[in-house]
Amino acid sequence: MDTQTRERARTALLDAGLQLWADGGWPAVTLARAGAASGVPVDEFDDEFPTDIDLTCGIFDEIIDERSSAMITAIGDAAPSMAQRLRACLTAMVDDVGADHRRAVVLSEPVGCPELIARRRSANRGFAGMVASHNVETRAEPEDLVAAGHFCLGGLGELVFAWLDPASPVDRDLVIDHGVRLFEACVRIK
Numbered sequence: 077m078d079t080q081t082r083e084r085a086r087t088a089l090l091d092a093g094l095q096l097w098a099d100g101g102w103p104a105v106t107l108a109r110a111g112a113a114s115g116v117p118v119d120e121f122d123d124e125f126p127t128d129i130d131l132t133c134g135i136f137d138e139i140i141d142e143r144s145s146a147m148i149t150a151i152g153d154a155a156p157s158m159a160q161r162l163r164a165c166l167t168a169m170v171d172d173v174g175a176d177h178r179r180a181v182v183l184s185e186p187v188g189c190p191e192l193i194a195r196r197r198s199a200n201r202g203f204a205g206m207v208a209s210h211n212v213e214t215r216a217e218p219e220d221l222v223a224a225g226h227f228c229l230g231g232l233g234e235l236v237f238a239w240l241d242p243a244s245p246v247d248r249d250l251v252i253d254h255g256v257r258l259f260e261a262c263v264r265i266k
Contacts, residue, residue: 087115089121093135098178098248105132128192135194137193139182140199143172147206158263158265159256165206166255170236170248177240198230207259216263224262231258 077087092114096104106128111118118125120160146168154164173180174178182199186192204225208218216224232255 082120084113084119086124089116089125089131090135090138092116092133093131094139094178094181095179097132097135102132102189102192106190107131128247129189132193133188133195136182136195139179140195143169143179143182144199144202144206146172147203148213151206155179159260162207162256162259163252166232166252166259169232170239170251170255173236173240174248180236180240183236200226203229207263211249221263224259226253228259228262 089110093105093110095113096109107118107125110116125134146245147165148168150164150168151161173183179183182196188194199220204222207225207228208221232251235246235251235254238244239248239251
């Protein structure tokens, strides 16, 4: 399989796995199901995804890597105020989910899967660290900023899930506006 064909097949396999995850939770993601849904022979990816959980972790990693890159770029392009950096960061995150609602799966706690729990915790530490390192204008201690980042990430996840709930009045702009206010309030508390 040439490089371009392999990349298309990998993308199709990950997409099928993401659909399985969105429809049935992380336990629904199996190589056999994703291969059948995508038409990709999974034995072509034994080196990268030797087990079902490796495929699930690959999906998680892909989403987090893309989302983090977009958030870092948005922060770098934002005006140098804490509020503007937070707004840019949250907008990038919300727009990532808005482009494909299935990608919200990485915001849920993957109870029962130690590999995903470790990845989620690592991603959350990275996000909290990003908040801390880009908000130096506040007088809060670095550990307070990190704690605020973790606390707000939980609330932001719930706001995103409310936005995705058709019965909820929460919309995209409300997620971003309240997310920024929540972060600002937390980092200013001492």
